[in-house]
Amino acid sequence: MKFKWVAGAAMLASSAVVMAQDQQALYLEGLAVTCAACHGIDGRVHAGPGVPALAGKPAQELVRQMRDFKSGTSPATVMQQISKGYSDAQIEQIARYFSSQTP
């Protein structure tokens, strides 16, 4: 009887971990989908001159570029406005997401 309780508690705990991971993945895709309109699904751009691909670029480089857009140091047509909509923590999460996509 006691064993059943322990096993049940362990199963509950592990499904909570899986749910948290699913939610995290969903949250990240929600952040990245805003970028997909221009940079392509998963950061692989197909058309559109002047819109660089993001997939597979080093996360640190993406973070630096987003921060430079946000602070206005980097010249841009649209990215200065867009980057201002994200916190530094969100920028790091988005950068890791695109960095982990296959170019």
Ligand code: HEC
């Ligand atoms: C409306 C179209 C559009 C959207 C939406 C958009 N971008 Fe951009 N992005 C651009 C363009 C165009 C450039 C080139 C710089 C410029 O002119 O602003 C660029 C440049 C960049 C660069 C520099 C890449 C390089 O190699 O020079 C990064 C990084 C970037 N975008 C990240 C993002 C992220 C992350 C998002 C989503 C939060 C996003 N962009 C959403 C159009 C867009």
